[in-house]
Amino acid sequence: MSNGYPNAGFRNTPDTAVVPFYLYAAISFLACTILLSLSTESFTQHYFSPQLLAITHGMALGWGTMIILGASHQLIPVLTEKSLFSIRLAHLSFFLAAVGIPLLVYGFYTFNMGWPSKWGGRLVLLAVMAYLVNILYTVKTGKSGNIYSLFIVTAASWLFITAFLGLVLVYNFNFPFLPKDVLTYLPLHAHAGILGWFLMLIIGVASRLIPMFLISKYQNNRRLQLIFLMINGGLIYYLLSYYFQFPYPVLFSGLMIGTALSFFLHYIFRVWQSRIRKKVDQPMRISLLSVAIMLLPLFILLLVSGYRITGGQHSRLVLLYGFLIFFGWMTSLILGMTFKTLPFIIWNKHYHDKAGLMKTPDPKTLMSDRLFMAMGISYLAGFMLFALGIFGGYTSLLKAGSIVMILAAVFYNLNVLKIWRHKPLV
Amino acid sequence: MNIISNHPINATIALAALEQVMDPEIGLNVVDLGLIYQLDFDKQGRRIYVSMTLTTQFCPMGDTLTAAVKRVMERTFGDQEIVVELCFDPPWSQERISEQGKLFLNQ
Numbered sequence: 001m002s003n004g005y006p007n008a009g010f011r012n013t014p015d016t017a018v019v020p021f022y023l024y025a026a027i028s029f030l031a032c033t034i035l036l037s038l039s040t041e042s043f044t045q046h047y048f049s050p051q052l053l054a055i056t057h058g059m060a061l062g063w064g065t066m067i068i069l070g071a072s073h074q075l076i077p078v079l080t081e082k083s084l085f086s087i088r089l090a091h092l093s094f095f096l097a098a099v100g101i102p103l104l105v106y107g108f109y110t111f112n113m114g115w116p117s118k119w120g121g122r123l124v125l126l127a128v129m130a131y132l133v134n135i136l137y138t139v140k141t142g143k144s145g146n147i148y149s150l151f152i153v154t155a156a157s158w159l160f161i162t163a164f165l166g167l168v169l170v171y172n173f174n175f176p177f178l179p180k181d182v183l184t185y186l187p188l189h190a191h192a193g194i195l196g197w198f199l200m201l202i203i204g205v206a207s208r209l210i211p212m213f214l215i216s217k218y219q220n221n222r223r224l225q226l227i228f229l230m231i232n233g234g235l236i237y238y239l240l241s242y243y244f245q246f247p248y249p250v251l252f253s254g255l256m257i258g259t260a261l262s263f264f265l266h267y268i269f270r271v272w273q274s275r276i277r278k279k280v281d282q283p284m285r286i287s288l289l290s291v292a293i294m295l296l297p298l299f300i301l302l303l304v305s306g307y308r309i310t311g312g313q314h315s316r317l318v319l320l321y322g323f324l325i326f327f328g329w330m331t332s333l334i335l336g337m338t339f340k341t342l343p344f345i346i347w348n349k350h351y352h353d354k355a356g357l358m359k360t361p362d363p364k365t366l367m368s369d370r371l372f373m374a375m376g377i378s379y380l381a382g383f384m385l386f387a388l389g390i391f392g393g394y395t396s397l398l399k400a401g402s403i404v405m406i407l408a409a410v411f412y413n414l415n416v417l418k419i420w421r422h423k424p425l426v
Numbered sequence: 427m428n429i430i431s432n433h434p435i436n437a438t439i440a441l442a443a444l445e446q447v448m449d450p451e452i453g454l455n456v457v458d459l460g461l462i463y464q465l466d467f468d469k470q471g472r473r474i475y476v477s478m479t480l481t482t483q484f485c486p487m488g489d490t491l492t493a494a495v496k497r498v499m500e501r502t503f504g505d506q507e508i509v510v511e512l513c514f515d516p517p518w519s520q521e522r523i524s525e526q527g528k529l530f531l532n533q
Contacts, residue, residue: 356494
């Protein structure tokens with residue numbers, strides 16, 4: 001038994017490198033649900049429209065990416081077994097993204113591809129570069145051969161590629177230099193982000209955190225390596241097929257990624273089976289629900305490619321695909337994980353010096369269970385109504401769904417605010 | 427749960443006190459969770475060494491837990507210096523959870 005200090009020099013990430021990202025994401029989510037409500041007509045038309053571009057980027061960057069950046073600053077030390085390299089770079093990526101995202105969303109919403117979109121894109125790219133450098137330096141000095149680090153570094157690299165491709169597309173609107181039209185390149189940019197960034201990072205983090213939260217013995221690094229290879233293989237096949245004319249790009253890459261997802265689901269199932277902690281709290285349940293929801297968009301993708309659906313039906317299914325990803329899978333995961341992490345971050349800030357001296361409140365009591373339940377119910381109702389609205393082209397369902405979704409965002413924001421504004425009891 | 431000590435009576439007192447230190451995420455105390463590895467009391471009665479671990483090496487709650495263990499030990503053995511050392515060899519595993527702890531987690 002060694003009595004050294006193996007984690008001497010370890011520094012917890014300060015809440016200033018985490019909490020602002022959570023608050024920004026919460027406001028973005030509310031803003032996106034309001035935009036959704038104002039743009040329901042767009043969901044009955046072609047998917048390439050200014051409103052949909054604005055909502056998609058608001059959700060992908062303001063909501064998904066911002067909260068993931070913040071949470072990863074907190075969680076990267078857990079995954080890589082090393083302190084975050086630079087707090088300043090974390091702050092820098094926040095400020096750059098915080099200014100760049102609204103500019104970009106405004107540029108898309110008004111379809112002004114001049115300075116708002118260009119500056120928005122540039123600032124977002126710089127924010128991503130600051131994040132990538134921070135991650136690379138953290139991992140470089142961390143424990144070698146860690147599969148979770150591999151997922152994170154690869155995900156951050158895909159985020160860089162996505163942001164770079166996005167900026168290229170913005171410039172192409174001003175000075176067309178790409179050989180084909182923008183709709184050809186849009187799926188490349190979108191899938192580099194969805195699969196390379198979101199999916200890679202979420203699988204890397206979830207495969208470490210879910211067993212930790214459930215206190216499960218199950219660990220299978222070989223399976224995670226296989227999942228890693230299949231997702232990246234599928235994505236690279238899909239991207240390269242645009243240049244090398246590979247056969248059935250969507251079907252082959254969809255099958256590879258689908259197999260990887262089914263392996264991941266099986267992994268989570270084994271974790272669940274061998275868990276010691278039987279009682280699972282509500283935030284964890286919603287997070288686990290998102291693991292199941294991730295199969296829905298894949299089903300749509302295979303449907304579109306397998307049956308060669310075209311015309312209005314194709315456009316509706318593409319819209320549904322995007323909605324299931326951003327408002328379904330990603331949102332349900334964030335709604336759950338926010339309340340699995342934020343109360344502990346705030347609790348640690350207030351009670352770090354008091355634990356052991358006096359009775360401190362349970363971190364879970366920093367959030368409101370009633371607001372959480374109200375959020376969960378309104379979110380599920382809004383999500384299902386809106387998804388049915390897109391599928392059937394019913395404007396009334398789209399309106400109703402978007403309004404219920406605004407309610408979910410309001411409940412979410414109130415709960416986040418309650419946790420953030422917590423006054424120490426002792 | 428297997429805790430090594432050179433002073434069984436003091437160790438019993440210390441462990442009873444350390445049951446007040448809870449892992450905030452799991453809701454179980456550090457003793458039943460099996461985080462305490464070793465309690466050494468020096469013969470002169472001046473210093474106590476606590477060797478403990480964390481469920482994961484870079485646990486965000488690690489600082490809070492080790493500080494809480496130190497405070498509780500200082501309160502219990504007021505006249506002695508408390509040295510808390512983190513140890514990850516062997517790493518923590520579920521097998522270290524006490525029967526009582528497993529019952530709590532099974533609820």
